[in-house]
Amino acid sequence: MAPAKAPAGHFSILYFAAASTFTGKTGEHLPAPVRARGLFALLEERYPGIKDKVLSSCALTVNLEYVDVGEDDAEDADRQIGEGDEVAIIPPVSSG
């Protein structure tokens, strides 16, 4: 179920639903560390257009906990994503 362990100096990122469709991947490994607030900009560089079309409606988890990086004064604004962390892009959900 979990992705292959990230190699040294990297973290894992998982893409679900629309994020998976847009990137064409279910996940990958990216170099760590990264500021959580900078992650969406980094993904926009790799996948132009993803910010407006997908990420703007997505939440972010790090190691199964939601991280709030939306505003300048957000609680987790200075959070770092480190080596070995598991990050996930969470689009709007649709169970039921």
Next chain:
Amino acid sequence: MSTTEPPTYNPSIPSDPITKTTPTIHVELTPHNLDTLSATRFVRSPSAGATVLFIGTTRDSFANQPVSSLSYTSYAPLAISTLYRIANEILTKHACTKIAIVHKLGECPIGEESIVIAVSAPHRQAAWRAGEEALEETKEKAEIWKLERFEGGEGVWRANRDGKMGFRVDGGGGGGEGKGG
């Protein structure tokens, strides 16, 4: 910026059910057909005079467009913990006896069960309310995604939040809108 090859992560359809169970709570994500009777049996109790069972089944249309197939994916470790937290909160809030929430993963043929919620309580009013609230909370929060494929081949990731049709799978990702279902 350098990256490694994508990991061999499989999005998500486990071959066996993923569960978390205590004496009063059972939550499950399963690739198998949902078993309404086993959910009902789990919540049965001598101290409960009422059991409410909700069965959600997949519909054959969305905003008047015929749906040909559906499938569900999940971030299973997070979804299980979210379902467990919802179940625990509902039990406490409505003083229920037991609760089971079971959701399907993978392909779900039209007309078949995609979610089953069973709640038992000493009296019927609490069980009705708890069942409804458990469903609404699950639809709002559980990290599970529905892919609807329409006749003609187009697929769309639904979003419960706003009732919109969501993100198109074919054609590069414009967001179509439909009326909420």
